[in-house]
Amino acid sequence: MPFPQVAAALCASVVLALAVANAPYAAPAAAAAPCVRGESETRGKSSVDEGEIRWTEAAKYDDLRKHALTEWNRFRTINIAADTSITVNDLEFCHYSANDGRGGYYERHGATAATDSIYLNKHLLDGGYKDDPRMRQNIMIHELGHALGLCRKADTVNSARRKNVSTKHVPTAVDQANCEKLWGR
Secondary structure: OOHHHHHHHHHHHHHHHHHHHOOOOOOOOOOOOOOOOOOOOOHHHOOOEOOEEEEEOOOOOHHHHHHHHHHHHOOOOOEEEEOOOOOOOOEEEEEEOOOOOOOEEEEOOOOOOOOEEEEEEHHHHHHHOOOOHHHHHHHHHHHHHHHOOOOOEOOOOOOOOEOOOOOOOOOOHHHHHHHHHHHOO
16 A cells, blocks of 8 residues: 555544544433442542542552453543552552452541552452453452442442442443442533
């Protein structure tokens, strides 16, 4: 292919990529769902600081972290980005190993400038779920929902925030509606 045609095709690809990246925001197609009994959605139980969550790198489960961040960032409600030398770290990704039946858990530290944690269970992620990439992704997405301040939903709700981690490997329109209800657009 001659150079002018290659250049024209490359420019068209860049324009298309920019159009997709700057596409208008799509409103959720579902209503917000209530929390399970005893829980509430609250900004005070989140890792969000000034409209964003800054996280530190964790090498062990980078693939899961990247997937979960990509999925939650689709809503453009809260900026979830890597910590830098000039930002305050809000969340860290850790791991533990226990036969406790949990794929992971979120720990809120609550003090000013404290770093919250998402703990992922190596016992399950590298054991029982090692050949189940969707379940591994679900666990990370579910736990990151806690960091956003979102509560658990009933198991009958179509949500990545179901009380029992579900087969949903992406946050749903219900999750988007709850995120927007808590944080706005």
